[in-house]
Amino acid sequence: MPLLPGSGLLDDVEHAVAEARGTGYPVMLKATSGGGGIGLTPCADEAELRQAFGRVRRLAEANFGAAGVYLERFVARARHVEVQVFGDGAGGVVGLGDRDCSVQRRNQKIVEEAPAPDLPDDVRARMHRTALDLCAAVAYRSAGTVEFVYDVDRRDFAFLEVNTRLQVEHPVTEAVTGLDLVALMLRLARGETALPDPPAIRGHAVEARVYAEDPVLDHRPSPAWSPAPSSPRACGWTAGSRPG
Template sequence: MGSVFSKILVANRGEIAVRIIRTARDMGIKTVAVYSDADRDALHTRLADERVRIGPSEPKLSYLNSKAILQAALSLGAEAIHPGYGFLSQNAQFAQEVVESGLAWIGPPPSVLKLAGDKLSSRRFFAGSGIPVVPGTLEPVGLEEAPEAAEELGYPVVVKPAGGGGGIGMFVASSPSDLRDKVEKASRLASASFSRSEVYLEKYFPRAKHIEVQILGDEHGKIVHLFERECSVQRRFQKVVEEAPSPSITPEERKEVLRLAVKAAESCHYVNAGTFEFLFDLDERKFYLLEVNTRIQVEHPVTEMITGVDVVEQQILIAAGEQLSSTLSSLNYSGHAIEARIYAEDPWSNFMPSPGRVSRLELPAGPWVRVDSGVYEGYTVPEFYDPLLMKIVSWGQNREAARSRLVRALKELVIEGVKHNRSFLVNVLQHPRFVDGTYTTRLLEEESLYRVRGEEGAATPDTERRERGAQDKAQKVSYWRLLARARF
């Protein structure tokens, strides 16, 4: 394949940086890796053609240092920047600076990033475009306005930051007495995490599914979907296990959610890869748009496994001005795929991150098993970033084949030196409600699966001592990341 760019800079780290570098290499494109002091020996720096230090270990001084990243791209002759997910991937100002510098931004244009980055303006826009959004307020609410708005919506309600994401600052309030505390807490965390304290309310649906649609759009106005994913296994509004296609909807419902996603993407002139996320109320069998993720998603491999489409490759081609292939309009999917996220964290101690050296690593293999990893044996997991180690993805001709294959793959995985969530994920995949597909977004909460110990978390005489010491260990973890991963 001839290259559309000769060199791109990957403005990220970990498994997603490795993922992007590998596709770029397949396309004949040279890559530049950026790294902080903590990532000097990271896998992505070893795989890239060039590497450049951008700052100290703290994210705000390195991976969030837009000036250093842009300077690195320009000085090393990169023609484009791929931001991956997280960090600066949805920063409209940075995207604008990249474009103004003469480089290509491998992602949605700044106008779309601005629209989707503000949850309230996004809700107003899509509601005005005829897309059903989750019932809730379209303006910020404070302690005075919240009670009346909640009564009108009906309890329970979700308090959400207007400028946030990743589950940070989101709380469910089940009564008027509970609401004040949750609004104050959400506002405080939103201010600390996003430098913006505004919050709003949405109706909370206890029996719901999280269904999202992968969208691609080119600069010539063409929009296509790559079918849907289900991401209903969640902890604190963060995804744990994802699968494609959804086992929870009928063919007619699939057509409806795909239609809504394409209509929403067309209404905002979406360009590049994005995910339109919907809440599916099981009682009414109705879809509501939750939000738009204007970047590549952690769970994109399940879509790739059932469609055969390399989403990163499409991102690069679109950013280079290429038109989407006509074959994407008539694409179908094959089989079923499931993804499990492997974190260096302790499920049996409130999911506290577990930085440290990976002293032993044996990865699963075999037919129809994919591992997207950012670590290697001997690698030291830094304390400064999200502790995602890798993603293990399985494909099968049907859902049960994919599920059982993923369980097998997880049981083959060996990681020593850091705590991890392997047995927790096996527990989830073997739970009867996951096996039969009836699980909802409340599965982990209702079944208390994070309290079921596996072999890595087997009760020992020092279990209580270790759990009491979890908070001490957490002091080493960046505050905003701790907030994102802790259960409240």
């Protein structure tokens, strides 16, 4: 798989500094057990790396119970592109198009588009081939998403992860392929192993998620709106309140 230049597991901050010199700044410091962007920290130089190292390890330990940290080259102009796949568990895998999930807030996806817009044809073809080869090699079964970071300046991409489940953005893929991914999963679960033909991509689909925050409380996540005009916080989100 194509990977960004980087390090293995880092022993301490001096090890991190030595690896960063070989990779070249800027670098991205990451927790090996990270999720949701927790502990994800860009470092422009050695001073920022030294400052961030201990904090990222503490965040990783507190949130995931593992303090493993590594670094890789930071991609300044990055896009988050993913390929939808479906495998039969015996080495057969079909690609079901791609999506762009680059519009994010706090490292969480907000807008998903299918197919990924303005992606060079040769890059798209290589990305799909890479995703299919990976999943075929491990006899992947069911729906899954192979995710990549695309470096706009280098016109190249690197592997991020595989989401081994149905993702919340799967409806945009269904909209442009005409396939029902949930139905495919249910058929596979009851023993039907025939894969669909690679679908023609028709049209364009966009999914947007509501990102509810309270601007009065430093944009903390909040579940509901408080409409009471007498409230001094009528223009904000009030955690725990019920809609009027």
